[in-house]
Amino acid sequence: MSEPAARIRDLVRTYGSGDALVRALDGVSLDLGAGEFTAIMGPSGSGKSTLMHCAAALDRADSGTVHLGDEEITRLGDRALTRLRRDRIGFVFQSYNLIPTLNAEENIRLPQAIAGRKPDPRWYDEVIDTVGLRDRLNHRPHQLSGGQQQRVAVARALVGRPRIVFADEPTGNLDSRSGAEILELLRRSVDDHDQTVVMVTHDPVAAAYTDRVVFLSDGRVVDELRDPDREQVIARMAAAEPADRVR
């Protein structure tokens, strides 16, 4: 495996205080390989979303470090974090991914436009063709189906050639066919363009598209799986689930 795209060390994130103190992340250490498609899985409350938020510079950890490439991001100020998100990270959320007032093309170009840049036209064309939205570029989000909206979001995340794309339950709101399209899209960006993709999901079918699945429970990495298939994932999920929750 090559140099990791992100290195997470001893990450701790707590919420609340006193009796209500919750350790969402309890010392997580993890390397996210460059050019890999990684899934982070775990039951509700396992800390998988918190991990992604901290790694993606959306949330601040209490202690520990996150390196994106050479850069340590946990101590950066708002301005630097904003630039980091804009230039080096791509996001796909579960829902509400697009700005409703902008058409598909404007949404895709938005991060670059905010930065005052134009995307590389060849790469832009390639992304548009990959997501298959050329005939929908002038449509506003409300004129697009959920799957199409999510493809626009993927295109937006890819078009800036970020170091990592973070996807938070990207198929959570989609029917299985649209979901499969999105996962194919992410898979292809990894295979064809060496894009690093990290996806939080609780869907074993989605996890089966990835190269590696990391299992979290109670704020710790409890297990991992390489080149998973659906059955393996289900089996490991059951194992990772704390005993009292299964019953």
Added chain:
Amino acid sequence: MIRATWKSLLARRVRLFMSTFAIALGVAFVVGSLVFSAALSSGFTRLFGSSVGDVVVRPQGSATLNGDPSTRTVPQSLVASLARVPGAARADGNVQAIGVFVVGKNHKVVGGLGAPTYGISYSDAPAGHGIPGLTLLYGHAPHGPHQVVLDEKTAQEGGYFIGEKVPIVTATHRAVLTKRLVGLAGYADNTSLAGATLTIFDVRTAQKLFLKGKHAFTNIWVTAQPGVSQTQLRNDVSRVLPPKVRATTGDDAADENASQVLRGVKFLRTFLLIFAAVALVVGAYLIVNTFSILVAQRSRELALLRAIGASRRQISRSVLLEAFVLGMFGATVGLGLGMGLAYGIRWLIGLVGLDLGSQSLVLDTQAVVAGYVTGVAVTMVAAWLPARRTGRIMPVQALGDVVALPESSIRWRFALGLALTAAGVAATLEGLFGSLPHSGYWVGGGILAVLLGVTAAAPILCRPLLALARRGYALVFRAVGNLAGQNALRNPRRTTATASALMIGLALACTMSIIGASAKASVDDTIEKNFIGSYVVGSSFGQPFSAQVATRIGRVPGVSEVVRQRYAFIEAGGKRTAVTGVAPRQLSTFGLDLQHGSADLTGRTVLVNQRYAADHHLSVGDSVVLGKLPVGHRTFTVTGTYANTPLVFDFVTSIANLRSAGFADSDNFLIVFTQPDAGDLLRSLEKTVADLPVVTVQDEHQFAEQQRAPIDQLVLMVDALLGLALVIAVLGIVNTLALSIIERTREIGLLRAIGLGRGQLRLMVTLESIVMAVLGAVLGVALGVCFGVAMMYAVKDQGLEVIAVPWTQLVVFLGLAVVIGVLAAVLPARRAARLDVLTAISAS
């Protein structure tokens, strides 16, 4: 359901505050205007109530306290016979005159803004209904020719203490008097004199000063015995009166006096009430807007309530109940703010010279009721539309991701708006140029209809403007500009409703500045075209001054001629009009353009303005009856007509005729001609009248300035009040922005997540705010120019012939709108920038 309403109210403190604020502001303006104008009129009414006796006996046709200085009197001997009338407790004669000025220690005349300046004789007679009349507060009553008593406020303002010498200027023969101040008086219930001044002499001195020493009175008060009504006493008194003397009940006399003065301040009340209406309309916009947004935000919660079984009516009622609670709360806060506002207005008006200092401002029942009714009614009406819409929310929508409120057709609104605008334009034009009665109502109603119509049509009307703004923004500010422009376009109804508040305020401000600028330009134009002579002599308050002034000025070396003018306000054919009195041999200096007949003013003759003559079917040789003369009415022969001119009134007659008609021997205006080589005489002319502080000498430039001053004052006052309307508009923008940011929390979170910086976010919100402000300003200025020009056209033939549009000022208004936009965005933008990215994204 009621519990749910309460909870939802309390859960949204920020929004609660915002909408309450909008209501409170609207109510505050209504209450403030009402309280202030009530104080204004009650001040005058009470003043006049305590300045008339039970029955007032006076010469037929003369006004009591307030008419022009009259030489007509009742004989002193009448007092004794009136005192013997059955039912009369006592009778007291009074001498009253106006145009008696006290000169303060700062050499300035005390009082101002046209409030009357009375000179009266001292009397301890009670006023009507046993109210104490004039009461000595300090010192003693005036005795003999060298003593005077002043009202407390005048003495205070002039800087005089008891025992000091006070210079007094009168319009009569002896111009300047110096008297020793021996006492301070006032009306017992300590009501404000509302800017009026009282100078009090003993009876004999007053008779010498104002009645040429005759043993007579201008009126007699007859006081009723207990149990005798004013009407009864008046009837008894009437029986013993000599011919041409009339008795009036005190109540009637007070009303008559009060209404005469009130007419002078009526414009102020009318203006304040118009302003309150405007404030309310603007406030209503804010409330409608706020409620629409609030309901839209709650639609999911409401849909959930529907899903668990709440009926359509319960939902609507819940929203209306919320509106009722907010309305009550807002109105209560508004009452307090309104009182503050009334104090503010009083202070503002005090700056312009109308002192209502001791007049207490009372929150009476009328104001309280009006405040609550407007606050609650407007809020509930404003909430009614959104409430009706919430009733149509389908329960299933609670489950959906995005809940869209069913919106009524925007096209239907557009059509309605256009129709309303057209009707408003028609009504305005009818009022301005048509012949129906009550033209003022037509114009006012028309303008209001146009404002409402444009507001209704605005969402569609303004689309091109908003689209243009978006393109401009995108060009200059790139992505952030595009986002801001799109946001303004996203809900054009909301954007334009917010802009409308500013539009209304600015439309009125522009109308006023066009009227002001045109009036000033017309004054300048008139003066430039018609100024004759080298200097003019007038008096600060338009009061007449001693005829001796002209004689003295005529003796100044270098002066070749002094032309006297006298004004008398009279009636002809039952309508008020005015006559200019001139010396017949000086008539030619006016350069009147004689149309028919001759300029012969010998005998009982008048010249008539040709236009007036045409309107009233008068021609040379006809007889015309002029009424409301001190002697009643007299018949004059028309000897000529002249072309319309601002130099003289509709009638011109000789000074001798005015004198024989009973008018005092004093001039109103002098035109001074100088010898060709005389040089600058201003200094020496001023020295000649230096002992007469009310009399001023001016050259053309100074005269023009003085003529413009009242217009400036009016415009200033109007602007100050409209400034407050702009404040509401700004708050409206703040409100809309803040609410729409709450509404767009997730979107803002997303933008921040994909890399929008805090500064860029602030810029975006500011740009949105500027769009709304500039849109309002553009519409407002455009409408204001239309209103202003239309109004000036309508009064074109009444001496205001120049239509001036103050372009610089209008550009300043537009610039101001940008500033307003920036300021309004400060807080909402900060709020938006402070949103935590993660919380914002996960907000529901």
